[in-house]
Amino acid sequence: MTEIVEEKLKLLPDSPGVYIMKDSSGNVIYVGKAIILKNRVRQYFQSQRNHTPKVRAMVSHVADFETILTHSEVEALILECNLIKKHRPRYNISLKDDKTYPYLKLTMADPYPRLMMTRRILKDGAKYFGPYTDVTAMHESVKLLRKMFPMRTCRNMNVDRPCLEYHIKRCIAPCTGKVDRDEYMAMVRAVSMFLEGHTADVERDIEKRMYEAADDCAFELAARLRDQLMAVRKVAEKQNIVTGSGDQDAVGMSRSEMGACVMVFYIRAGKMVGREHFLLKGIDGESDEDVLYAFLQQYYNQATYLPHEVLLPIVLPEERRQLLEKWLTEEKGAKVSLLVPKRGTKRDIVEMAGGNAGKFLSDEEARQKLADAQTLGAVEELGRCLGLKKPPMRMECFDISHNQGVETVASMVVFEGGVPKKSDYRRYKINSTEGKPDDFKSMREVTMRRYTKLSDDDMPDLIVMDGGKGQLSSALEIIRGAGHMDTPVIGLAKRFELVYTEGSSDPVVLPRNSQALYLIQRIRDEAHRFAITYHRKRLRKHNLVSVLDHIDGIGPKRRKAIWDHFGSINKIKAASVDELAEVDGMTRPAAEAVHAFFALQADLKSGLR
Numbered sequence: 001m002t003e004i005v006e007e008k009l010k011l012l013p014d015s016p017g018v019y020i021m022k023d024s025s026g027n028v029i030y031v032g033k034a035i036i037l038k039n040r041v042r043q044y045f046q047s048q049r050n051h052t053p054k055v056r057a058m059v060s061h062v063a064d065f066e067t068i069l070t071h072s073e074v075e076a077l078i079l080e081c082n083l084i085k086k087h088r089p090r091y092n093i094s095l096k097d098d099k100t101y102p103y104l105k106l107t108m109a110d111p112y113p114r115l116m117m118t119r120r121i122l123k124d125g126a127k128y129f130g131p132y133t134d135v136t137a138m139h140e141s142v143k144l145l146r147k148m149f150p151m152r153t154c155r156n157m158n159v160d161r162p163c164l165e166y167h168i169k170r171c172i173a174p175c176t177g178k179v180d181r182d183e184y185m186a187m188v189r190a191v192s193m194f195l196e197g198h199t200a201d202v203e204r205d206i207e208k209r210m211y212e213a214a215d216d217c218a219f220e221l222a223a224r225l226r227d228q229l230m231a232v233r234k235v236a237e238k239q240n241i242v243t244g245s246g247d248q249d250a251v252g253m254s255r256s257e258m259g260a261c262v263m264v265f266y267i268r269a270g271k272m273v274g275r276e277h278f279l280l281k282g283i284d285g286e287s288d289e290d291v292l293y294a295f296l297q298q299y300y301n302q303a304t305y306l307p308h309e310v311l312l313p314i315v316l317p318e319e320r321r322q323l324l325e326k327w328l329t330e331e332k333g334a335k336v337s338l339l340v341p342k343r344g345t346k347r348d349i350v351e352m353a354g355g356n357a358g359k360f361l362s363d364e365e366a367r368q369k370l371a372d373a374q375t376l377g378a379v380e381e382l383g384r385c386l387g388l389k390k391p392p393m394r395m396e397c398f399d400i401s402h403n404q405g406v407e408t409v410a411s412m413v414v415f416e417g418g419v420p421k422k423s424d425y426r427r428y429k430i431n432s433t434e435g436k437p438d439d440f441k442s443m444r445e446v447t448m449r450r451y452t453k454l455s456d457d458d459m460p461d462l463i464v465m466d467g468g469k470g471q472l473s474s475a476l477e478i479i480r481g482a483g484h485m486d487t488p489v490i491g492l493a494k495r496f497e498l499v500y501t502e503g504s505s506d507p508v509v510l511p512r513n514s515q516a517l518y519l520i521q522r523i524r525d526e527a528h529r530f531a532i533t534y535h536r537k538r539l540r541k542h543n544l545v546s547v548l549d550h551i552d553g554i555g556p557k558r559r560k561a562i563w564d565h566f567g568s569i570n571k572i573k574a575a576s577v578d579e580l581a582e583v584d585g586m587t588r589p590a591a592e593a594v595h596a597f598f599a600l601q602a603d604l605k606s607g608l609r
Helices: 003-010 037-045 053-061 073-087 135-148 181-196 199-215 219-237 288-302 318-332 344-374 376-386 439-451 469-481 515-548 556-566 569-574 577-581 588-608
Strands: 017-022 028-034 064-069 103-106 115-118 127-129 248-256 259-268 271-281 309-311 337-339 394-403 406-416 426-429 462-466 489-492 499-501
Touching: 003 037, 003 064, 017 037, 017 073, 028 037, 028 053, 028 073, 037 053, 037 064, 073 288, 073 318, 103 135, 103 181, 115 135, 127 181, 135 181, 181 199, 181 219, 199 219, 248 288, 248 344, 259 288, 259 344, 271 288, 271 344, 288 318, 309 344, 318 337, 344 376, 344 515, 376 515, 394 439, 394 515, 406 439, 406 515, 426 439, 426 515, 439 469, 462 469, 462 515, 469 489, 515 556, 556 569, 569 588, 577 588
Parallel strands: 248 309, 309 337, 394 462, 462 489
Antiparallel strands: 017 028, 017 064, 103 115, 103 127, 248 259, 259 271, 394 406, 406 426, 489 499
């Protein structure tokens, strides 16, 4: 315990508030709340016999702390949620990547609101729905809503005529006054109720307006409302009745070595209208009650809709339950209850949510195991197959690319731990074989430029040459000549993925369908892609130079200056005489010659058509 902490412990108040623990670098490592700050904070620095390993680790890093006083425990709870979201402390249980979840936003402050996606919640008078962890499902919902309710999608309504959306019947063009505002706002209310899950209310409202329009002989409006009603009913038929009535969130939870997953089923007017899953990290040593409590705090701190009931899988301590209920009731402006159903349909839906959370975790574990097998597992397997002293954690692979010796280039790609490390990729313009295709000589040049100045400590664990015995021999001549005697080097034949090693005439055949083979194929394909991309770029520049060679007054210096200035043949063709004349080293006659050359080419092409 530092002197600063000892002094501050003596000055702690007997009031509710939030405490912020910091390490020696000033980073926030834990945020908590307390009814009585003096009692709660002092507990951390007294006997640690009853503390969990996680708390002991946290306290060992505390070099300072701050407190913020509040009027009540509910205020402390809200402040704690906001500070956790802001600082994302290391030792707090936190929703994984919750800041990236999108919302749907109805811009209610606009005269004619529109529906849009956003990742920020602002106090701008708009209605927000979400968060949505499944972005694809959210986009499908928006697509469906726009078919049923043709609201505007444009940002700017200051136009003279309706856009294409109006003509394909995806918008009723409020920008040009083709719809009454009361009719438009009725559609906005229907969208809002639909997103809240109240499809029955939406049906009743649309049906009522449809009959009123028919009675007023507004048959076009009545037909539009009829189509909306049929679409809403079609969606509502797909929703299953689960609890009979009311709005609830059913919360299920599952834990594994990966962490915890919480699944929330959204039930509106007795129908399940959707679900979302949330991953939590930093739960080691925490009880199920602590994990669930932390989730409820953070989730409902950012939720845009609060139901009347939250169905939980386990019983929370009474003090915590009452605090959450009080907070949520104040936020909603109506009674919100936290219930743990013992039997019946509500209990079934909570168990279903828990089962879905467990299924998600097991799927994630399977996906993680596959990813590990394809990366670190593949690296270890490759090391065993090749008889290496250690797994090739860093692999460098080379490939040569050219067109009959023209613009010969080489690529070097790097894999670390079985995954690409693109920041270490390198590409080389080969100078020794220009105009004469010679892969062996090209390989000697690129390995000389790469390895002659490297120390043994900087060498990779494995060097891969895309090619057979010839490329391998060329590379070994340079690498061993540079004094790197222990770095393994292999050549990979393109046809059957045969692996040639140093000192052996027989290739190594990697097991078919093995992760080691797939890893070798991935790094070879990546080297080929990187090389051919660079070769094509060089070839385009070469072809441009060939075109400019035919223009009087354009020599090597002016060719390079024109290319550096414009960067592409299309930009040069589109340039005016004045723009060409601005290039360094260009004169007005030379610019006119370039412009006239490309203008003549364009005229000839037009004549051929």
